[in-house]
Amino acid sequence: MSTAELRSALLGLEIFAGLTEDQLDWLVSVSEPRVLADGEVLFRDGEEADGFHVLLAGGLVVTKVVDGREEVLTRHSTEEESAAAEEHDGKPSAAHRFTGELPLLTDGSYVATAAASGPATTVVAYPKPVFFEMLTRCHGVAAVLIPVLAWRIKSSEVQARKRATVEALGTLAAGLAHELNNPAAAVARAAQELAPALEGLTRTAQAWGAAATGAERSVFDRLAEELDKLPPPTTTDPFAQADAEEEIADWAEEAGTERPGLLGSGISDLGLELGWLLERLEGVSEPALPAALDHLAALLEIRSLAAELRAAGPRISQLVAATRDYANLDRAPEQRFAVADGIENTLVVLRAKLAGIAIVREYEPGLPELTGYPSELNQVWTNLVDNAAEAMEGAGTLTLRVRAEGVCLVVEIADTGRGIPEDSLPRIFEPFYTTKDVGKGTGLGLHLSYRIVTQRHHGSITARSRPGETRMVVRLPLTTAAACAAPPDEPTSDSSTTR
Incomplete structure (x- = not known):
């Protein structure tokens, strides 16, 4: 391409249309034309x-690998028909003719891959220093570039929101396929086991009645009554539960019970340990102890089967409710709702990813309801919990705290994962910024969460991190007139490792 042809081609572009003769002379002198073969990569994610790249002829296809799948984000073309087809989403015509400005302005990496589409794609490359000099020398360039930049950020956010919705639905659908089968299987199993369990309960009741004194029966009755009133455990630690089950079973076997394993699992499932059981059985003599333990094991088995039957219906209802919430992302009207319900919904959706992770809930009793958009906040909880699960790699503790604090509702999501690098922490809410490997993150998840919290709900979201502890803190106003800024002295980082 001759100098005259290059000059004419550049002058015909909207971004350079207002340049003076001197500016155009300089631009031509620093231009580096390049012809790409079909499919040749211009830059990679x-x-x-x-560099800043200007398209003179042909086309470019911009793609990104997300979770192992290559997705087409957009296409740039110099042909009017192809360009018009891409403008249905409000894409400015000028956006077809240049690319690469966003990562240069943010001093980052390319956020997608661009490759030639067509046999004779011609681009002009401007190295990073030249691009910034161009903005200084040629003021008209910024007037065209800024609206395109704003559209690209908005378009990327919209695509990320759609992708997040689809991913959430996909995760939920996979969970539903598994979880909806579980209640039916539980009903069938419980029905099958209920008859022999009732026979066992009758037999152990008779044996216990024959072996026990009146005082011992009173001890057992108090134990059974206390078990009835026990709330479900607030902390679930699978390793601690397994240790407790084994300890109770070993002791019960030495005591002479027929089904020590059943007793161990029944007591440990309630979050109880051997010491608790020994204390409640004081007053039962050694000769009567085996009969007491056999009857207790049979009683726990019946109650477990009954609980499974009672839980089957609500479990299905909960899954259906979660599906409804996620299917209405971005369409739900503003309403009053309980934040803790949305967090619990998120745990249902992400149950498979949380396998092996201990979950601690610290919900302040009597929490007030919030006015806002619950489905959008579900996106926030899903993103934060999913990030925490990834950071812990299947082992650790996820702590969920919800409390009222003045005019704000505060939600804390803490994990015991690797932490966030100290130099990355101030940037995690920026668009397109990610610490994940290429293809494993869009860099928009936390940015979208930030937008939902700050712009849609007028709240704040901050992060604190050190090795072994990362806390995301979301503050939401309880009334529309309130404001929930983060405390000015709240630190954003304590120290760092790689997350």
């Missing part, structure tokens, strides 16, 4: 951004 994750590479350090080193």
Whole structure:
């Protein structure tokens, strides 16, 4: 391409249309034309951004690998028909003719891959220093570039929101396929086991009645009554539960019970340990102890089967409710709702990812309801919990706290994962910024969460991190007139490792 042809081609572009003769002379002198073969890569996702690229002829296809799948984000074309087809989503015509400005302005890496589409794609490359000099020398360039930049950020956010919705629905659908089968299987199993369990309960009741004194029966009755009133455990630690089950079973076997394993699992499932059981059985003599333990094991078995039958219906209702909430993302009207319900919904959706992770709930009793958009906040909880699960890699403790604090409702999601690098922490809410490997993150999840919390709900979201502890703190106003800014002295980082 001759100098005259390059000059004419550049002058015909909207971004350079207002340049003076001197500015155009300079632009031509620093231009580096390049012809790409069909499919040839101009730049790759994750590479350090080193240039601003102007399309003179042909086309470019911009793609990104997300969770192992290559997705087409947009296409740039110099052909009017192809360009018009891409403008249905409000894409400015000028956006077809240049790319690469966003990572240069944010001093980051390319956030997607661009490759030639067509046999004779011609681009002009401007290295990073030249691009910034261009903005200084040619003021008209910024007037065209800024609206395109705003559209690209907005378009990326919209795509990320759609992708997040689809991913949430996909996760929920996979969970539903598994979880909806569980209640039916539980009903069938419980029905099958109920008859022999009732026979066992009758037999152990007779044996216990024959072996026990009146005082011992009173001890057992108090134990059974206390078990009836026990609330479900607030902390679930699978390892501690397994240790407790084994300890109770070993002791029960030495005591002479027929089904020590059943007793161990029944007591440990309630979050109880051997010491608790020994204390409640004081007053039962050694000769009567085996009969007491056999009867207790049979009683716990019946109650467990009954609980499974009672839980089957609500479990299905909960899953259906979760599906309804997620299917209405971005369409739900403003309403009054309980934040803790949305968090529990999120745990249902992400149950498979949370396998092996201990969950601690610290919900302040009597929490007031919030006015806002519950489905959008579900996106926030899903993103924060999912990030925490990834950071812990299947082992650790997830702590969920909800409390009222003045005019705000405060939600804390804490994990015991690797932590966030100290130099990354101030940037985690920026669009397109990610610490994940290429293809494993869009860099928009936390940015979208930030927008939902701050713009849609007028709240705040902050992060604190050190090795072994990362806390995301969301503050939401309880009334529309309130404001929930983060405390000015709240730190954003304590120290760092790689997350």
